[in-house]
Amino acid sequence: MTLARRYHATLADVAATYLPSRAAAAVVVQDTWLAMLSGLDDYDGQVPFRSWLFGILVHRARSAGDGGRRPVPAAGYTAGPGRFRADGSWVLLPLPWPEDAGERLCGPAAQPAIRAAIDALPPGPRRVVLLRDAAGLPGREVSGVLAISAASQRALLHHGRSRIRQALEQQVREG
Amino acid sequence: MALFGRTVIVCRKAVDLLTDYLEDALPVRGQARLEAHLAGCPHCAEYLRQLQTTIEALGRAEPDAPSPETCGDLIAMYQRWAAHSTR
Numbered sequence: 001m002t003l004a005r006r007y008h009a010t011l012a013d014v015a016a017t018y019l020p021s022r023a024a025a026a027v028v029v030q031d032t033w034l035a036m037l038s039g040l041d042d043y044d045g046q047v048p049f050r051s052w053l054f055g056i057l058v059h060r061a062r063s064a065g066d067g068g069r070r071p072v073p074a075a076g077y078t079a080g081p082g083r084f085r086a087d088g089s090w091v092l093l094p095l096p097w098p099e100d101a102g103e104r105l106c107g108p109a110a111q112p113a114i115r116a117a118i119d120a121l122p123p124g125p126r127r128v129v130l131l132r133d134a135a136g137l138p139g140r141e142v143s144g145v146l147a148i149s150a151a152s153q154r155a156l157l158h159h160g161r162s163r164i165r166q167a168l169e170q171q172v173r174e175g
Numbered sequence: 176m177a178l179f180g181r182t183v184i185v186c187r188k189a190v191d192l193l194t195d196y197l198e199d200a201l202p203v204r205g206q207a208r209l210e211a212h213l214a215g216c217p218h219c220a221e222y223l224r225q226l227q228t229t230i231e232a233l234g235r236a237e238p239d240a241p242s243p244e245t246c247g248d249l250i251a252m253y254q255r256w257a258a259h260s261t262r
Contacts, residue, residue, distance in 0.1 A: 004249050009238035026245075030252060037256050088185025094222045101225075105232035114236050133233035139198050150200070158194035165229040 004033070007050070010135045011057050017123040017130075018058075018065035028064050032057040051141045054131065058145055101172045110171055117167035125160030132157055184212040189219045193226055 011032060015025035035056050043052055083092045104110055118126060118134070131142045132153075143153045184192075189212045195201050196209055213220045241249065 004241055004246070008241045008245065008249070013238070030248070033249065034252065034256060037253070038260075084187040088187035090186050090218050093218050094225060096221055097225055097228065102228045102231060105228060106235040110232065111236060114232055118233075118236075129233065133230055134236055134238070136234060139200075154194050154198055154200055157198070158191070161194060161226055161229055161233075162190075164233065165225050168229060168232070 007053060007135075010130060011054070013118075013130050013134075014054065014127050015057055015061045017127040018061035020065070024064065025061070028057065028061045031060055035060065047144065048141065050135070050137060051145055054135075054137070054145045058147075097169075097172045104172065105168060110168075113168060113171040114164070117164040120167065121160050121163055125156045125163070128153055128156040129160035129164065133161070184208050186212075186216060186219050189213065189216065190222055193223055196223075197227070197230070 008029065011029045012022070012025050015028045015032075016022055019025045019028065032053070036053055039056070043049070047055070083090065085091050098104075105114070118129060121129060127146065128142060131137045131145060132139060137145070139150065139153055139157075142157075143150050146153065148156075189209055192201065192205070192209050196206065201209065213223060
């Protein structure tokens with residue numbers, strides 16, 4: 001159960017980015033655990049175990065869902081809509097966050113807001129943020145698991161991080 | 176805006192490059208240009224700090240533990256698999 005405690009929730013979250021419901025994602029995750037058990041003898045260790053496991057999941061979720069082949073978002077979303085003038089300078093300056101913002105955002109009270117910010121992302125940025133920032137896979141492993149280029153991975157990651165930063169602004173100020 | 180050599184990096188471009196910067200994916204000259212911009216632009220530097228705080232918070236977020244029902248399902252699945260694979 002150690003593996004399940006460590007990876008089950010993230011597997012379900014990533015599967016949900018491909019599928020229309022959490023129930024459908026749960027079926028794919030169960031299927032992934034079974035495939036992992038059946039394939040353990042063939043696991044050669046050439047990629048880290050977590051990447052192998054997430055790779056099984058993504059393959060199965062793609063097959064069960066819409067394929068996850070949505071286009072990478074254009075580089076239009078950065079700090080949020082309307083924050084820059086046409087010449088590229090700031091219109092809405094990023095107001096400094098309080099000194100204790102990091103401490104607050106890492107505490108239990110901020111967890112629902114972080115969860116909601118992740119859930120509000122489009123599927124592409126969401127799955128990259130889940131794998132890179134939440135699960136802590138290196139960027140090259142995320143690219144491998146999702147079978148996307150390193151540049152696409154970083155574009156999706158930037159999109160996701162930027163939107164989450166914006167969503168957390170209110171949490172930081174109201175604390 | 177910041178001038179570096181003959182190239183201007185505007186704030187919008189600097190913000191666009193921040194994840195590439197944090198992921199060590201910028202070429203050496205691009206990194207130098209961005210760092211020069213950040214040194215002269217407190218707003219983009221503040222945005223970078225906020226992005227780093229966001230990333231740290233995402234890394235500290237604990238995924239939900241599987242519910243007792245899910246654990247039961249997984250154990251049952253494992254037992255079925257083990258029984259089947261030892262036949």
